[in-house]
Amino acid sequence: MAAFTDPGMVTQENHRLALQKYPYDNILFTPGVKCTTCGFVKPARSKHCRTCKGCVARQDHHCVWINNCVGQGNNHYFILFLCSISLLLTYGAYASHLLLSQLLQAKQQSLEMFSNRQRLQPIPGIRHWSTGLDWSDYFASWGWALVEDVCVGGVGLLSALCMPMAWGFLGYHIYLMWAGMTTNESLKWADWRDDIADGLVFIAEEETGETFLLNTGQVEKDVEPQLAYPSPRKRALKRTLDGKPPIYPQSSDKVSNPDLQGKFTPEWRRVTSLREVDNIYDRGFWKNVESVFKPVFL
Template sequence: MTFLQAAFTDPGIITRENHRIALQKYPYDNVLFIPGVKCTTCSFVKPARSKHCRTCGGCIARQDHHCVWINNCVGQGNNHYFILFLCSIALLLTYGAYATQHLLSQLLQARQESANVFYSQYHSRPILGVQHWSTGLSWSDYFSLWGWAIVEDVCVGGVGLLSTLCMPMAWGFLGYHVYLMWAGMTTNESLKWADWRDDIADGLVFMAEEGAGEVSLVSTGHTERDIEPQLTCPASKRQILKRTPNGEPPNYSRSGDKLPYLDLKGEVALKWHRVKSLKEVENNYDRGFWKNVESVFKPVIL
C-alpha cells in the first residue's frame, strides 16, 4: 500500500517552469526523438524521451505509459515507485498462493474421512489412506479434491484463486519492466522501435554513414535555447535515421527540400545507406544495466 500510494505522485509533468531542466536531462537521438518538435497542446518544444498524455493533461518526462492500475502516468518522477509496487504485489500474490495451498493441503490431510465419505458415492473403495492425501490419486480425483477444499473453506479458497490467477500477470509486468531497464527503454520507446522495425523490413529506412564529420542540427523554426543545450556532435556517435515514402535515399538537393543536416560550412554533410536490420541501429539511451537502473531509481526532480 505504501508503494501504491507513492506511485500516485507526480510522474514528472513538464511545465514552463521546469521545461529547461527537462530539456537538459536527455539529448535527442534523431531516431526516436527529433529536436524542434513542438507539443501542440502544451505549446513548447518536447524534451527528449517525453510524451504528452491526454488523460493526465500534460507532457510527461521520460514517459513510460499511462497505467490503469493506478490511474496515473508512469514517468520520470514515479517509475521507481511503480516498479517497487509491482515487486511488492508480485511477492504478495506469490505468498498468498503458497499460503493458500499450504492451508488447504492441511485441511485435506486433516479431513480425510470427510473427503472419503464425500467421494465414496462415486468410488467402490476409499481413495485416501493414512499417507499424504494426494498419494495414488488420478489427476481427475486430485483436482476434484482441491475443488472440495476450496468450497469447504471458501474464504481461503477465494483468496488462493485470486492470488494464483493474478500472480503470473504481476510477475509478467515486473519482468517486462526489468527488461526495459536492461534495454534502456520505456514502453513508449519500445513501441517506437517496433515502428522502425516494420519500416526497416519494408526497406524504407536509411542511416547516415559514420565518419561524415561533425554536423550541426539546424533548428526547424525554433531558437537553439528552445531545443537542446548542445546541438553539435560527432556524426559517428549520433545516428541519423530517415524514413522515405518510396524507398529511395533522402535527397536534399531537390527544389523546396529543407537541409536539416549541414556541416559547419553549411554544406550537405551526410551520406545515406539502407538499414537492413534493427540491429544496425544503436539505442543511445542504453548506458548499461546498472546505469539504467540508477537513472530510474535516482531520477532528476523537475
C-alpha cells in the same frame, strides 16, 4: 506512492530544466517538436498524456491500476509496486495451497480413523491425501476444498490467476531498464523495426566532418543535458515510402542555395537490422537502474 507522486509533469516553470535532462537522439526524439496542447517544445523522452493533461518527463505509460502516469518522478515506486504485488500474490497462492492441503489431509485422516474403528483395527500412519488418486479424483478433491473454505479458496484462485501477469509486468520493466528504454520508446523502436523489415529505412553517417540536414528544429544553445550520455553520432536515419534512398539537394546546389552552406548530400545505405542503430539512452544496466531509482526531479 506510485499513484500520488508527481510522475514528472513538465510545466512552463520547469520546462527549461526538463530540456536539460536528456539529449535528443534525432531518431525517436528530435529538437523543435512543439506540443500543440502545452505550447512548448517537448523535451527528449517526454510524452503528452491526454488523461493527465500534460507532458510527462521520461514518460513510460499511463497506468490504469494506479490512475497515474509512470514517469521520471515515480518510475522507481512503480517498480517497487510490481515487486511487492508479485511477492504478495506468490505468497497468497502458496499459503492458500498449504491451508487447503491441510484441510484435505484432515479429511483423509478422519476418514481413515473412522474406517479403522469400524473394522476394530489399530490406526496405522496416515498417508497423504492424494496417494492413490487418479486425476479426476485429485481435481475433485481440490474442488471440494475450495467449496469447503470459500474465503481461502477465493484468495488462492485470485492470487494464482494474477501472479503470472504481475511477474510478467515486472520482468518486462526489468528488461526495459536493461535496454535503457521506456514503454513509450519500445513502441517507437518497434515501428522502426517493422519499417526496417520492409526495407524502408536508410542511414547515412558523417565522413567529411560536415553536418547533416537532419531536421529544422532548433534548441537553445546553452541548454545542455546534465547527465553524461554518449553523444549521438553524426548520422541521419530516414524512412521512405517507396523503399528508395532519400533524395537531397546535390552538392552543386550549395553555391546557389545559402541555406545548404556546411551541409552535403550523404551516402545512404539500407538498414538491415535494428542493431545498426544506436540507443544513446542505454548507458549500461547498472547506470540504467540508477537513473530509475535515483531520479533527478524537476
